[in-house]
Amino acid sequence: FRVRLSAEGHPQAEQIQRLRKFQGTIVQPPPMEEGAEHESSPVGRIISDELSAVFGQREAVLRRASCGQMRLAAGDRVTFCVQTDGDLVAVGGGLRLREALLGMLVPRMHQLHGGMLACFELSLPRAPAHVPAPWPHQYHHHHHQMPSVPRADLMLDCHAVGERIIVSGLPPDADEAELMRFFAKHGALGAPVAHSRSGGYASVNFPSITEVTRFIARSIHTFADDKETRLARLHAKGGCVAKTCASSLPGLPRPMLVPAESPGVLLASWSSVVLAAGYCVELRPAGVQAQWCKVDASNGRLGGGDSATFDKDCNCCRVTGLPSNAVFEARVSYLTACGCWSDTSDCSEWCMAYPQQMAPMPMRQPHLATVPRGAGGCMASGASLKFGWPQGPQSMGMQMPQQQMMAPGAEPRQPPGAWPQDM
Numbered sequence: 001f002r003v004r005l006s007a008e009g010h011p012q013a014e015q016i017q018r019l020r021k022f023q024g025t026i027v028q029p030p031p032m033e034e035g036a037e038h039e040s041s042p043v044g045r046i047i048s049d050e051l052s053a054v055f056g057q058r059e060a061v062l063r064r065a066s067c068g069q070m071r072l073a074a075g076d077r078v079t080f081c082v083q084t085d086g087d088l089v090a091v092g093g094g095l096r097l098r099e100a101l102l103g104m105l106v107p108r109m110h111q112l113h114g115g116m117l118a119c120f121e122l123s124l125p126r127a128p129a130h131v132p133a134p135w136p137h138q139y140h141h142h143h144h145q146m147p148s149v150p151r152a153d154l155m156l157d158c159h160a161v162g163e164r165i166i167v168s169g170l171p172p173d174a175d176e177a178e179l180m181r182f183f184a185k186h187g188a189l190g191a192p193v194a195h196s197r198s199g200g201y202a203s204v205n206f207p208s209i210t211e212v213t214r215f216i217a218r219s220i221h222t223f224a225d226d227k228e229t230r231l232a233r234l235h236a237k238g239g240c241v242a243k244t245c246a247s248s249l250p251g252l253p254r255p256m257l258v259p260a261e262s263p264g265v266l267l268a269s270w271s272s273v274v275l276a277a278g279y280c281v282e283l284r285p286a287g288v289q290a291q292w293c294k295v296d297a298s299n300g301r302l303g304g305g306d307s308a309t310f311d312k313d314c315n316c317c318r319v320t321g322l323p324s325n326a327v328f329e330a331r332v333s334y335l336t337a338c339g340c341w342s343d344t345s346d347c348s349e350w351c352m353a354y355p356q357q358m359a360p361m362p363m364r365q366p367h368l369a370t371v372p373r374g375a376g377g378c379m380a381s382g383a384s385l386k387f388g389w390p391q392g393p394q395s396m397g398m399q400m401p402q403q404q405m406m407a408p409g410a411e412p413r414q415p416p417g418a419w420p421q422d423m
Contacts, residue, residue: 004292018290019081019101024048029072030064032236043091046080046100055082061089063121067103068217069120069234071338107212116275117160117209118216119338121237122167124153124182125230147391157237157248159336160216162274163206166193168248170200179204182232185223187211194250198343201250237338251343254330255281257351263324266353267318268295268332270345276334278309280341281317286329286350295319309335322353 001013009012028043042064052058060082072078080100088096104118128148152176159166170193176186179191183204188211191204206212214319215221221232255270268281283302296304297311312315322328330348335341 010102013121013140018084019271020054020084020102021081022054022077023077023106024049024051024060024077024100026062026072026078026339027059027073029074030062030067032064032071043089044079045091045097046103047262051082052099053371054319054326055098057097060101061091062103064236065219066099066101067105067220069118069236070103070105070216071116071118072105076108079104079106080401083299102217104217107213113134116337117162118158119237119336119340120153120158120216121235122156122158123227123233124154124156125232126154127181127225154253157340158234159249159275159340160212161174161336163209165204165206165212165215166249167202167204168199168250169194170202176202181225182223186215186221195252197344248269248340249275249334249336249342252332252334252345253331254346256347257328257330257348259351259353259355260318261355261423263355264320264322264353266319266322266328266330266351267316268319268330268348270332272312272315273334275336277315277337278335279312280309280335281319281330282332282335282344283319283322283328283330286347288325292331308332316328324352324354327352 001016003011004014006012007019018025023179024046025045025048026044028045039204044064046060046062047058048060049058051060060080062078062080066080067078078100081102082098082100086098090096090098106117107117110153112303128150135173155169157168165183172195174193176191176193179193179202182186187206189207193202195201206215214256216234219234221234222229223228223232234300252271252273255268258267259265260267266283268283269283270279272279281295283295284290284292293302293303294304294308295317296308297317298304299320300318304318329350331344331346333342
């Protein structure tokens with residue numbers, strides 16, 4: 001239908017047309033590039049037995065503008081509508097097909113369990129900021145509303161994953177209340193915000209994946225804020241395969257780095273995420289602010305290039321060819337199917353590429369002595385390591401020399417090779 005204003009200024013619907021809803025399978029997805037909504041742009045195709053039973057044609061075309069920012073692939077199930085008296089679209093070879101409208105994804109199993117549904121940029125209008133007037137005008141504005149200053153729209157990187165939308169690029173003054181003024185109108189339950197060294201992130205949680213697919217299926221959303229109707233727009237965002245672009249996803253927890261059974265080898269392990277298409281592991285000498293070096297996934301050595309990404313099912317690796325007298329630290333980031341990189345994780349604990357020494361024999365009443373960092377083995381950055389020394393050689397099976405008779409006030413003498421009692 002179309003909308004026009006009545007004589008009183010109220011919106012009214014006119015030219016109402018009936019749409020029939022069908023279900024089909026994507027044969028060729030529509031392109032994701034910006035500007036693919038033009039009539040001359042390539043289109044996707046859908047096959048549907050339900051459509052064939054009504055119109056005698058088994059195929060329909062699908063434009064990007066009719067399915068929003070959904071990441072569709074061949075084999076995906078979608079619901080769509082077709083105008084009963086709509087115009088046919090020429091697709092080449094003299095074939096003319098009906099156009100599918102209001103396309104909506106029917107999630108498959110991997111999408112229900114955290115698969116990537118959409119990658120887009122959200123242009124979200126902001127309410128004006130109310131600022132106090134400078135003195136002495138504060139007295140005149142005391143009984144009036146504070147002046148407002150318009151603010152630029154938020155430009156947010158968004159990833160729809162399962163039942164949530166991960167939002168990045170939040171400025172420091174954006175909070176959950178501001179996000180929920182928009183997302184709550186689409187059924188969101190909450191949007192907790194967290195900040196890291198690369199910016200602010202939020203996880204907008206929905207009751208189910210149905211609300212998420214409904215949201216990403218439209219490129220324009222209207223909402224009322226402060227008695228004014230505003231437009232939020234979803235734009236296609238190209239992936240960034242090169243790891244030089246700004247990160248748009250939160251990072252992983254810090255990885256674990258431990259020595260292997262042979263010198264010059266370290267074992268790195270990290271937490272895996274469902275939406276990752278690959279992982280990048282980097283090492284550097286600890287404590288000297290050295291440059292990070294990628295681990296090559298093909299041979300496990302430092303200096304990896306484009307082939308340095310580990311498989312999505314991998315959560316550990318073996319790093320070889322390291323000097324056994326140096327201490328290292330590691331960090332991990334991940335790549336998604338849309339080509340976006342996450343923020344790098346926090347650095348791991350420091351670790352030397354040398355096998356851990358055998359555990360000492362049981363000791364009685366250990367006397368703790370602090371050894372500064374860098375003394376080998378795994379230790380946290382800035383931390384210290386404590387060793388337990390035995391109280392004398394008796395606990396190690398050594399014989400003590402017979403005690404000497406000393407005069408009052410005389411200093412005891414230690415024979416050569418004797419074990420000091422204060423260690």
